[in-house]
Amino acid sequence: AQSVTQLGSHVSVSEGALVLLRCNYSSSVPPYLFWYVQYPNQGLQLLLKYTSAATLVKGINGFEAEFKKSETSFHLTKPSAHMSDAAEYFCAVRRSSGNTPLVFGKGTRLSVIA
């Protein structure tokens, strides 16, 4: 069964520093991977998704992620953190081929220190 593991339930960075949020997947088929962001008491918003067209995926708000099959990873990065990036981030993988539901990681809460 497909699954994702997010390393680190809480990450804290200084404003202007590199953001790195880790996601490793387990999948018996080519994975379709997603990163979502959630601000307090709100729904989830898509940051980016891996569609197999390119291994480096650019998303909204300056975030990007690189798909590495050899490492079964899809880590999320941003070169310079802003205070507004403070939120919870979820990595997800589609359960199986087709428009099936997603399996979510447990999330990583990002804090940005001024």
Add this chain to the structure above:
Amino acid sequence: DGGITQSPKYLFRKEGQNVTLSCEQNLNHDAMYWYRQDPGQGLRLIYYSQIVNDFQKGDIAEGYSVSREKKESFPLTVTSAQKNPTAFYLCASSIRRTSYNTDTQYFGPGTRLTVL
């Protein structure tokens, strides 16, 4: 404005009562989903539906029920059989039913249910 609406935003329930959470979308999406979110546990799938009048159980369906009588509506009932219903409930939808691996799931703003 197109989107997904969930109501109410906050809901309080006494033990032993059934409650129904509303989810409506005007995106003309075929598939709809219900997830439950608890702190530190991510999102867990309750039910999903890929077409009107059809739905499937997710990972934690016990104590919940759904209906899909209209394409745009997918209400979730939390029954008294659900032993620990206090949580944040999120509804989502996506555009196609089958064979589209990269379709995005769009989320509503959520309903926070508290059992008193």
